[in-house]
Amino acid sequence: xxxxxxxxxxxxxxxxxxxxxxxxxxxxxxxxxxxxxxxxxxxxxxxxxxxxxxxxxxxxxxxxxxxxxxxxxxxxxxxxxxxxxxxxxxxxxxxxxxxxxxxxxxxxxxxxxxxxxxxxxxxxxxxxxxxxxxxxxxxxxxxxxxxxxxxxxxxxxxxxxxxxxxxxxxxxxxxxxxxxxxxxxxxxxxxxxxxxxxxxxxxxxxxxxxxxxxxxxxxxxxxxxxxxxxxxxxxxxxxxxxxxxxxxxxxxxxxxxxxxxxxxxxxxxxxxxxxxxxxxxxxxxxxxxxxxxxxxxxxxx
Numbered sequence: 001x002x003x004x005x006x007x008x009x010x011x012x013x014x015x016x017x018x019x020x021x022x023x024x025x026x027x028x029x030x031x032x033x034x035x036x037x038x039x040x041x042x043x044x045x046x047x048x049x050x051x052x053x054x055x056x057x058x059x060x061x062x063x064x065x066x067x068x069x070x071x072x073x074x075x076x077x078x079x080x081x082x083x084x085x086x087x088x089x090x091x092x093x094x095x096x097x098x099x100x101x102x103x104x105x106x107x108x109x110x111x112x113x114x115x116x117x118x119x120x121x122x123x124x125x126x127x128x129x130x131x132x133x134x135x136x137x138x139x140x141x142x143x144x145x146x147x148x149x150x151x152x153x154x155x156x157x158x159x160x161x162x163x164x165x166x167x168x169x170x171x172x173x174x175x176x177x178x179x180x181x182x183x184x185x186x187x188x189x190x191x192x193x194x195x196x197x198x199x200x201x202x203x204x205x206x207x208x209x210x211x212x213x214x215x216x217x218x219x220x221x222x223x224x225x226x227x228x229x230x231x232x233x234x235x236x237x238x239x240x241x242x243x244x245x246x247x248x249x250x251x252x253x254x255x256x257x258x259x260x261x262x263x264x265x266x267x268x269x270x271x272x273x274x275x276x277x278x279x280x281x282x283x284x285x286x287x288x289x290x291x292x293x294x295x296x297x298x299x300x301x
Contacts, residue, residue, distance in 0.1 A: 011236035014228045015244035021225035023252050026092045026100070027259065028214040028221065033093035035211050038086040040204060041218060043194025048219025049187035057180055065178040071185070074177075077169035078189040084162025087155040095152030096262045098253035102141050102272035103156040105249070108279045109134035110164030118168050126285040133278030140271030183223075238283045246276045 032041050057063050091100045109131050115121040142153050173182055198204045207215055232241045249272050256262035 007235050008240055011232040011240055012244055014232035014235075015241060015247070018225045018228035018232070018245070019248050019251050021221040021228065022101075022248055023255055025218055025221040025225065026097050026252060027255060028217045029089045029092045030097070030260070032211055032214050032218070033089070035208065036205055036215075037198070038089040039194055039197035039200075041089055041215070042082060042085060042190060043198050043204075044207060044215040045219040045222060046187050046191035046194055048216055049183075049223060050191060052220070052223055053180070053183045053187050057184065060180075062178070062180045065180045066184045067177075067181060070173070070176060073169065073173060074182070074185040075189060077166060077173060077182075078186055078193065080162050080169060081166040081186070082190050082193045084159045084166060087159035087162065091152045091156035091159060093152075095150060095156065096265065096268070097256040097260075098249060098262070098265065098272075099141060099153065099268050100156045101249050101252050102268050102275065103138065103153065104160050104163070105246070105272060105275045105279065106134055106138055106157070107160045107163045107167070108282070109275070110161050111167050112282060114164055114168055118165075119171065124285075127282055130278040130282035130285075133281065134275050137271045137273075137275030137278065140274055141268050142271075143267060237287055239280070239287045242276075242280055242283050246272075 029041060036044075057066070088100070088104065091103075112123075112127045112131050116123045138157065142149065142157070170182065195204075229241070229245070232244070249269070253262075253264055253269070257264060
């Protein structure tokens with residue numbers, strides 16, 4: 001199936017929304033780190049998420065989709081995502097935003113490597129090559145031995161692994177749970193995890209007039225980003241969407257320069273390009289394989 005120019009244009013608009021949402025969430029997380037720890041940010045973000053998801057389920061009459069079937073898997077998925085998101089919020093508070101985004105782009109590489117173990121998917125030559133190229137990009141960004149390996153870099157790299165595990169567990173969940181059900185348990189379980197982690201030291205910092213807007217932004221931007229990407233993928237193939245998603249890196253690099261006077265590190269940009277090349281190689285190969293299995297008459301429609 002060929003993608004028309006209007007479809008590409010619509011996908012591009014959805015990806016502009018995703019890029020703006022991810023960038024806004026990073027900036028909000030950086031600003032909130034002065035007052036709130038990552039657990040509190042996740043707790044308040046989840047409260048916003050509960051309200052939004054609850055309104056959507058009510059407006060669409062979809063509460064019947066929410067069930068406790070396989071609640072244990074929901075719990076595992078959300079512990080993984082909660083861990084990855086906390087690492088991500090920590091990383092955006094201590095290292096350049098472009099570096100965080102570059103290392104976050106390795107998530108598909110980890111999905112490629114972990115899927116054969118956890119989902120029984122085949123590890124092809126192209127997937128192995130994509131992973132090797134991605135790891136080369138990681139080495140260029142982190143440059144172990146040339147520069148000290150900071151906690152922020154480790155946190156950003158680890159967050160990508162936990163996001164990959166989240167993606168794999170989500171793929172399992174979609175076999176029997178609706179998106180509404182998954183989103184409901186995501187917000188509810190992570191609100192509980194955020195509250196427990198925040199209250200562990202006996203003190204939870206309440207939102208202030210200055211932090212409340214950023215907390216609201218984090219909650220809304222996280223949901224909106226994934227909503228935009230889902231809509232983009234629904235009308236255009238991944239080979240079209242992925243290059244648009246890569247525009248997140250120069251965007252956040254410019255934001256970092258303007259708001260936080262962060263230097264434009266050419267090693268980070270080069271490493272990100274290499275990581276992207278590995279990801280795009282795999283996406284392009286998967287897209288060609290999918291088209292090869294579709295009858296030609298269907299492809300022309």
